[in-house]
Amino acid sequence: MHEYSVASELIHALLPQAESLGGxxxxxxLKKGELRILSNHAMVNAFELLAEGTVLEGAQLExxxxxxxxxxxxxxxxxxxxxxxxxxxHFSVPILSCPTCGAEVDLITGRELVVDRLSVQTSEDSETS
Amino acid sequence: MHNVSVNGEDILKRQLELAETNRRLLEEKQVMAVSVMGAIGSGKTSLIERMIDQLIAKGYRVGTIAADSAGDDDHRRFLSRGVSSLNLNTQDDCHLDAHTVDHAMSHLPMDELDILFIENVGNLICPADFPLGTAVEIVVVSTTEGDDMVRKHPKIFAQTDILVLNKVDLADAVGVDPQRVVDDYARINPHGKAFLTNARHDTGIDALLEALNLPCTNTR
Structure with missing residues (x-):
């Protein structure tokens, strides 16, 4: 149960850019590697709560x-x-071994936790819609 | 509405960088660090105590970091074996992180150590997400927890180097087949090594220490 501390890091990392967007x-x-042990449900709850009072308030975490x-x-x-x-x-677990020859492998992806993009609504959007 | 791409830095990048800093410091000080994770009551502390006794007898200088939410029981047990130890209370945190370990190491005589055991908070979920920068990661479970522990917490076992199944002397009494645990681990982690131990009576500790590939005493 470390989703709150991770969500807090996420908001801390995003705020400077989010505040500068003007919308x-x-x-x-968010892109989450399969090996990360983070509950989506708990992450979304933590994000909603911790985003309150910031420019990220009300944003949907996907x-x-x-x-x-x-x-x-x-x-x-x-x-x-x-x-x-x-x-x-009850769920599938990746095997860190070569599917072809069975040797030890290096991980390319699977442990990341990266914000890919933000969806922003500006005044122009509401005028055109 | 439009999408704005973000600089793409990992949210936990700071943690990964700190773990890398720890790894470099340990290499520079020529200290081999071993992270010991596992469930509450699995015997992590007893196992480390037995390893300490054998390592001291072989001439190694050992240090420990004992992490628990509260109290200093494990820390005092380690001190009584004659090692340098630091007590860490994580309070409400369910895991150690690289920053806390860095802080702990600054309070230990790192120049006078060969091996450092880091005993994590009893937990089979959260510690897996927070690398500490150690050379080896061990997960300890015991027969009294049942023979389904690996299947119930597959992600931590899929990515750690060594599984220790402790309290094998109690397997019959609690109706557990140790082989089932070993087989589950082999299926999830084909390159991991599994060891059966009875830490209270020193069973299986030799084989475990051998698997750690400790630095030779004569090269220090």
Whole structure:
């Protein structure tokens, strides 16, 4: 349960740019690596609460999951990792091993937590709509 | 309405950078740091105590960082084994982070250490998201927690180097098959190494220490 501290880092990182945009921020699009152990539901709640009183108040936090991709030094494979998928797990878990030759791999994506874009409503938008 | 792209920096970049700073400091000081994570009551402290005893007997200089939400019980246990230790109370935080570890290391005699054990707060979820900059990550579970621990917390096991299943002497008494835990771990983490231990009676500690690839005592 560290979503509040992560949401706080997120808002802290976004505020300087958000304040300079001069419009209403209606959406924040976050990319979350598959290996990150963050609950989307708790992140959205924390974001809503912590954004109150800032220019991000009322903005919708949308979270997109980025799959684990790996690169293998042994056989040159680059791409998505295999997963253990089992009903007993209730969700799938990426395997940090080469899907082609089984060697150890380097992670390309899967641990990031990056804001991709903001959706902004300006006075021009309301005039044209 | 229009979309504005953002500079694309990782929100947790500061944490990753701090972990990298810790890694560099540890390398510079030639200290091998071992992060020990695991559930409450799995035997993390006992396991570290047994490793300390064996390492001291082999001539290593050992330090510990003992993290708990409150209290200094683990810290005092480590001190009684004759190591340099620092107590860290995380209060309401459910995990250690690289910044806290950096702060803790500044209070330890890093020039006089070979091995540093960092015992995280008892928790199988949050610590996995916060790298500390250590050379090795161990997750400890015990038979008394049941043989489904790996399946219930797959993400932490998928990305840590070593699994320790402690209290193997109690497996029969609690109706747990240790092999089931080992098999689950192998399925999720094909390159991870699993060890069965009974920390109270020193079983399996030798094999675990060997897997840590400790620096040779004669090169120090």
């Amino acid at each position: 209403k921020i209606v959406g924040v699009f 979270i997109e999951l980025i799959p684990v991709t790996v690169s293998c030094a042994s056989c040159g494979y680059k791409g998505e990792a295999d997963h253990v998928e089992d009903e007993a797990f």
